[in-house]
Amino acid sequence: MTQRLSGKVAIITGAARGIGATCAEIFAREGAAVGILDTNETRGAAVAAKIASEGGQALFSRCDVTNAGEIDSAIQQVVSALGSPNVLFNNAGIAVVGGVEELSEEGWDRQFAVNVKSIFLVSRRVIPLMREAGGGSIINMASESAFVGFPMHPAYCASKAAVVHLTRSMAIRYAPERIRVNSLCPGTIDTELYQEFLAQQADPEAVNAEILRLHPLGIGQPEDIAWAAVYMASDESRYMTGTPLMVEGGITAM
Numbered sequence: 397m398t399q400r401l402s403g404k405v406a407i408i409t410g411a412a413r414g415i416g417a418t419c420a421e422i423f424a425r426e427g428a429a430v431g432i433l434d435t436n437e438t439r440g441a442a443v444a445a446k447i448a449s450e451g452g453q454a455l456f457s458r459c460d461v462t463n464a465g466e467i468d469s470a471i472q473q474v475v476s477a478l479g480s481p482n483v484l485f486n487n488a489g490i491a492v493v494g495g496v497e498e499l500s501e502e503g504w505d506r507q508f509a510v511n512v513k514s515i516f517l518v519s520r521r522v523i524p525l526m527r528e529a530g531g532g533s534i535i536n537m538a539s540e541s542a543f544v545g546f547p548m549h550p551a552y553c554a555s556k557a558a559v560v561h562l563t564r565s566m567a568i569r570y571a572p573e574r575i576r577v578n579s580l581c582p583g584t585i586d587t588e589l590y591q592e593f594l595a596q597q598a599d600p601e602a603v604n605a606e607i608l609r610l611h612p613l614g615i616g617q618p619e620d621i622a623w624a625a626v627y628m629a630s631d632e633s634r635y636m637t638g639t640p641l642m643v644e645g646g647i648t649a650m
Contacts, residue, residue, distance in 0.1 A: 400630045402427030405481045407474055409433045409461050409518060410488030412440035414587035415537075418618035419485060419625050420444075424452030426626055428483065431474030433459040433467075433518075453478060461488045461514035464521075471521050483629040484522045485535045486515040491552045491589060493596045504551050511555035515562060523575060531574030535628045536563045538579040540644040544610075548597070556581075560640050567638030576637040578628050583644030585616045612646035 406423050410416040412434035420430045424447040432454060434440040440456040447454035455477045459470035492507040515536050526532035539556040546553055563579040584607050594600040608615055624643045627633055
């Protein structure tokens, strides 16, 4: 590893599994001390333990990112143990499946609470810390679905489009304080979340084949997104803000 994040403290939400866990591990290998926030205590602690076993620094703190009180407590734990954050990766997200007629009001609200409101809640707690430190990088997890409509999950598509525009607004507001805010837009990635999505389909194999057809480079792996996140977290991207970084296997070129 090249230690591209040496000396940085990164907070990653939703880091107990999938893309978040892979990012936590790779961030640590690149030299960052990593605060892992998630509701899954067993798996979150396991990610932190794996990082520690490889000689890295990590702390797991249980946190529901839709709960302001839990966010305050978790971030305080990270700051006390690792120091003030230079990087925030708002990665936590869910995918609620169902068309407009099938989706419940509760499902719609839950989709936006986890995917959008959590960014507001966590960022407003971290931004003052970044301001005091002289700047930082915030990465908001968006998706190809912010730009390409999928009939199976309109709430997910709408929430990720909201993330992209929220990111632009934040980027303009905090640029004078050297706080960069960008969104990361993955294509379809082979994670547990994707497998859970397929399991909810009437014909999972057919849906998978169609999604594969739409991506010229095929379905991606968590590492494909983690390395893009390393770039966005590092000083290499210091002149980049308000940008939706597309790492989506070519679907938007179709």
